[in-house]
Amino acid sequence: MFVKVGSIIAAILAWFGLSFLFPETILPGPFQTAMVLADNFANGDVFQHLFATLWRVMGGLALAMAIGIPVGVLMGVNRFAEKTLDIWVMVALTVPSLCYAIFAFIWIGLNETAAIVAIGLTSAPSIAINLWEGVKNIDTRLFKMAKVFNASRWVIIRRVLFPQVLPYIMASLRFGLGIVWKITVLVELLGRPDGVGFELFYWYQLANMQQVLAWTLLFTIVMLFIELVILQNMERKLFSWRPKVKI
Amino acid sequence: MDKGISIKGLVKDYPGHRKGERGQRVLNGLDLSIADNEFVCILGPSGCGKSTLLNTLSGLDNDYSGEVRFGGQPVGRNGKPPVKMGYLFQDPRLLPWLTAERNVDFVLENSDVPKSRWAEIKNHYFSLTGLEAFRDHYPHELSGGMAQRLSLVRALSIEPDVLFMDEPFSGLDELTARRMRVDLLDIWSRTGKTILFITHNSYEATFLADRVVVLSQGNIREEIPVEVPRPRHYDDPALFEISKQVSANFIAAAEEAERARLQPQAG
Known part of the structure; x- marks a missing residue:
């Protein structure tokens, strides 16, 4: 904990020091950025933009x-599915996220659905790959045990397969979140009239570095909160049965 | 109810892995009957068909020919025995995300034991195996011996008529294994079950069994009755004498297997 707080203070100090070396229009210091952020909260529509973005992040995720979980699990448990799908997952992974966004906006229209479709399609392949690798590590001996003790197919899926897949689902949730929010900002810049991405692009066009940094800072803090406080606690609760690793 | 097992002409082939590769006959017309409440140990070198025998009897594998009957009744369509079956694997095979007690509940839920009796059954076997204090522990918090004890509790909790045991003590240190063998005989003498126990250890087989069956290349090489009265003592010289005979048979079976492997296959 002390180490974490210490490193954050060190980073802010470094930012503070660096800001003296550059003009304000290129690198504003932490205090100015914080002031702009506070100003935005006081008289702007920060929450409207933030929630618009968060909504798209959640929808896209x-x-x-x-899409990603069923495809990944299927590929992990079925050889035929693995052989047919792996090339397509690779293709889907290779297509740049910008292309998904353009296709979605042209084919579906400049609306929320298109934004969420673009975000979802871009990150689905990474999640599928994550699950696919994970499912290969499943302990199949436990299925044999359950079968010998008369468990039905449904019981085996629900009580023996699912608990083993769950850690990989949680991991891909965290991992997916990291990808999704970066894509969301890009999609907003391209075709939405609100959201953090829209604001970033707007201030970038006006060459207002203070605002750009203020929005970056805000969004990073919100996402870190989701990742470190909400998801990590959820994981700790779900997987309390795991042995604690001491290094 | 009769819980004996009768096996007639059991044949099991494994297909070759590659095209054109010859398959392998693992069980070659095996005949064996096990009486109600009898404790039979199966001994044999690797590849003699021991594990395959348990797989076919337990219904994990029902792609075989021949006839298997439990208490005179044939196996069901799914290959499952028509009697209640408990199983101990070589490894404990516990569900790591469930506590010791919940692991037992898992098999109880899939059995026909009425819920009103669960508490009594669990109390009984947890205290019998000395795991009373570990009911809320997760499997990774148990030692190897305790985990295997828990898997014994699990197998016994459903009150099986037949108990299949696949080298259950081979991964334990000798002292723990010895204690478990004594405990197993104690439980068996009190509850009465037909037990089929597979092992690599000729003294273990002799100490436990009413009859030791030595398998070689998919069939019975020798059946050795162990006519030593129970309760038995671990260091009884009479057991040592019989175990020598078992051992000699086991070694001969291993040599036969070795020769068969080196011989070029005809046809």
């Missing part, structure tokens, strides 16, 4: 998981 939900879509990515809905």
Whole structure:
């Protein structure tokens, strides 16, 4: 804990020091950035933009998981599915996220659905790959045990397969979140009239570095909160049965 | 109810892995009957068909020919025995995300033991195996011996008519294994079950069994009755004498297997 707080203070000090070397229009210091951020909260529509973005992040992540998890699990347990799908997962992974965004906006229209589809499709392949690798590590001996003790197919799926896949689903949720929010900002810049990405692009066009940094800072803090406080606690609760690793 | 097992003409082939590769006959017309409440140990070198025998009897593998009956009744369509079956694997095979007690509940839920009796059954076997204090522990918090004890509790909790044991003590240190063998005989003498126990250890087989069956190349090489009265003592010289005979048979079976492997296959 002390180490973490210490490193954050050191980073802010470094930023503070560096800001003296550059003009304000290129690198504003931490205090100015914080002031701009506070100003935005006081008289702006920060929450409207932030929630618009968070909504797209959640929607896109939900879509990515809905596609990625079944595909990944299927590829992990079935040889035929693995052989047919692996090339397509690679293709889907290779297509740049900008292309998904352009296709979605042209084919679906400049609306929320298109934004979420673009975000979901971009991150689904990474999640599928994550699950695919994970499912290969499943302990199949436990299925044999369950079968010998008369468990039905459904019981085996729910009580023996699912608990083994769950850690990989959680890992891909965290990993997926990291990808999704970066894509969301890009999609917003391209085709939405609000959100953090829109604001970033707007201030970039006006060459207002203070605002650009203020929005970057805000969004990073919010995402770190989700990752470190919400998801990590969830994981700790779900996987309390695991042995603690001491190094 | 009769819980004996009768096996007639059991044949099991494994297909070759590659095209054109010859398959392998693992069980070659095996005949064996095990009486109600009998404790039979199966001994044999690797590849003699021991594990395959358990797989076919337990219904994990029902791609075989021949006839298997439990208490005179044939196996069901799914290959499952028509009697209640408990199973001990070489490794404990516990569900790592469930506590010791929940692991036992898992098999109880899939059995026909009424829920009203679960508490009593669990109390009984947890205290019998000395695991009373570990009911809320997760498997990774148990030692190897305790985990295997827990898997014994799990197998016994459903009150099986037949108990299949696949080298259950081979991964334990000798002292723990010895204690478990004594405990197993104690439990068996009190509850009465038909037990089929597979092992590599000729003294273990002799100490435990009413009858030791030595397998060689998919069939019975020798059946050695152990007519030493129970309760038995671990260091009884009479057991040592019989175990020598078992050992000699086991070694001969291993040599036969070695010769068969080196011989070029005809046809």
